[in-house]
Amino acid sequence: MTSEIYAFRLTACRELMESHPESLVIRQQVEALEEALPDKPGIAVSFCRTLIETTCKTILIDRGLTPDGAWEAPKLIAETTKYLHLGIHDDGQADPTLRSGAEKLVRGVNSIIDGVVEIRNAHGSAAHGADAYAPMLDVRYAELLARATDAVVGLLFKTHLNGAEKAPMTRLRYGSFKDFDEWIDSDFGPFIVLETPLVASESLFRTDLNSYRTALIEYIAERDATRTSLIKLLRLRYA
Numbered sequence: 001m002t003s004e005i006y007a008f009r010l011t012a013c014r015e016l017m018e019s020h021p022e023s024l025v026i027r028q029q030v031e032a033l034e035e036a037l038p039d040k041p042g043i044a045v046s047f048c049r050t051l052i053e054t055t056c057k058t059i060l061i062d063r064g065l066t067p068d069g070a071w072e073a074p075k076l077i078a079e080t081t082k083y084l085h086l087g088i089h090d091d092g093q094a095d096p097t098l099r100s101g102a103e104k105l106v107r108g109v110n111s112i113i114d115g116v117v118e119i120r121n122a123h124g125s126a127a128h129g130a131d132a133y134a135p136m137l138d139v140r141y142a143e144l145l146a147r148a149t150d151a152v153v154g155l156l157f158k159t160h161l162n163g164a165e166k167a168p169m170t171r172l173r174y175g176s177f178k179d180f181d182e183w184i185d186s187d188f189g190p191f192i193v194l195e196t197p198l199v200a201s202e203s204l205f206r207t208d209l210n211s212y213r214t215a216l217i218e219y220i221a222e223r224d225a226t227r228t229s230l231i232k233l234l235r236l237r238y239a
Contacts, residue, residue, distance in 0.1 A: 012154025
């Protein structure tokens with residue numbers, strides 16, 4: 001009977017990587033963390049903190065902010081959550097109950113990160129001054145931290161991307177606004193250059209980002225205005 005091969009996977013991170021294949025730094029960290037389990041739990045724990053910090057820095061830079069190089073995970077998560085607008089419905093209305101729950105969720109995220117940092121500092125491969133004969137961290141704790149990290153990264157980045165649908169970020173990624181791209185492509189192209197088909201939306205993004213951004217802002221404004229009018233109409237009809 002052939003024994004099963006252990007293959008640890010970060011589900012949320014993998015989903016994000018598929019949506020954003022150009023995020024090579026995160027891909028490298030995710031793959032290194034996955035490959036470290038179950039045989040190298042200390043390395044896995046070290047990459048948990050690194051992955052959280054990279055995610056927070058990416059979100060802040062996307063939104064036009066420059067994170068301080070001295071900020072570590074707890075400070076980065078605190079600054080990042082300020083800009084994620086947790087507890088807001090799709091129509092822009094704040095829900096007190098949803099906000100309260102979201103704030104508790106954020107506190108839970110902070111607790112997870114504190115645990116990651118504490119165990120990483122004591123047992124991670126980069127822990128300072130570790131005894132050469134110190135016992136290895138139990139792989140169960142490393143896997144628990146890895147799954148918690150996956151949940152944190154998924155929550156932060158998905159909330160970040162959902163917010164980007166309402167207001168374009170400072171740093172855009174092609175493919176983040178599929179409805180907008182499809183809207184362009186339905187009216188223009190594809191164009192054939194030297195027997196190579198060029199997609200209109202991607203060509204505009206690669207060659208004139210400012211024009212792409214301007215058109216995107218107008219598209220979102222018109223879409224949101226239509227959505228708001230429809231919501232008001234439905235509320236009046238069924239009030």
